[in-house]
Amino acid sequence: MLESERKNQAIKNLIDTVRTHTTEVGLRFVDREVEIGRAVSNKYVKPNIPPNRVSVVFGGRGCGKTEFALALVEALSHFETYVPAYLRHVGRDLGLTIVYGSRDVVRVVRKHFEVVGHGESKLMVKGFLDGVSLMYYLANELEREGRKLIVFVDEFKGSVDSIRQSLEVEANDVGTLGFEWEKLIYLTSDVMAYELASLVGSKIGWFLMWNLPREDFEKLYMQINPPENISYDLALKLTGGNPRELIHLWRRYRWNIEEYVTDKIMEVAIYLETYFRGNPDFSEIEELVEDTEGAETFVRVV
Numbered sequence: 001m002l003e004s005e006r007k008n009q010a011i012k013n014l015i016d017t018v019r020t021h022t023t024e025v026g027l028r029f030v031d032r033e034v035e036i037g038r039a040v041s042n043k044y045v046k047p048n049i050p051p052n053r054v055s056v057v058f059g060g061r062g063c064g065k066t067e068f069a070l071a072l073v074e075a076l077s078h079f080e081t082y083v084p085a086y087l088r089h090v091g092r093d094l095g096l097t098i099v100y101g102s103r104d105v106v107r108v109v110r111k112h113f114e115v116v117g118h119g120e121s122k123l124m125v126k127g128f129l130d131g132v133s134l135m136y137y138l139a140n141e142l143e144r145e146g147r148k149l150i151v152f153v154d155e156f157k158g159s160v161d162s163i164r165q166s167l168e169v170e171a172n173d174v175g176t177l178g179f180e181w182e183k184l185i186y187l188t189s190d191v192m193a194y195e196l197a198s199l200v201g202s203k204i205g206w207f208l209m210w211n212l213p214r215e216d217f218e219k220l221y222m223q224i225n226p227p228e229n230i231s232y233d234l235a236l237k238l239t240g241g242n243p244r245e246l247i248h249l250w251r252r253y254r255w256n257i258e259e260y261v262t263d264k265i266m267e268v269a270i271y272l273e274t275y276f277r278g279n280p281d282f283s284e285i286e287e288l289v290e291d292t293e294g295a296e297t298f299v300r301v302v
Contacts, residue, residue, distance in 0.1 A: 011040065031216035058193035060190055073100055077103070098124055100122045101121065153185070153187070217246070
């Protein structure tokens, strides 16, 4: 088998494994083949331009960034050649970090950090653990030759300027630890990405994650077993293919379309009121914000 064929088969096997991931609400993971390929690819962008060692996956709220990272880390944990981990900082006042990863990652974290909560592959540790620090701990403890290290960090912490400085330092540090390859991947909102993209150099890779395409959104929709009056097309129009919004419509709103749409209108109204209130150039928008009767009319039409 040619090297390119072997790599393609390895990606296919990984994608098949990712599809076995089950979310917290009991749904099977769908789509994200392109993002998976990018995450584990080490191809040169051009003959003299190496792949990015630090990348940022960005997208709108609820498009599936966190679930993508969790599903991929779980799948990669089944392959001995990978050392995958996921970090998320929680409890601003408490200073805690959720760590999810392979058995090697769990073992190393248990050795070096105070664990205050745990599961089979997920730990809650005291203190803020950053991605590069975890990578150094893993490099010092594990066999590195022939292995691939990939760490996801769910959302940035700090000011835009401090994040910029950290990214520039990390772009130089990651890739020097002795693994076959090393990747640090941040997950963030599209708003934060736009703020940062113009401030950092080309050493950082930027990847947009959008809502689910029609075919894969339908797969998710069919798992939920929706009522007959909520067609696939209606669900797609209401949510725009956003997985979290579909789950909210199902679990939080119990398929109550009027309540769901009313809340969405109010969310937009509150945003407009906050952003435009007091600006004489937007008096017409202020009138729209205050027109709750008009909002109810819109709901009835939908």
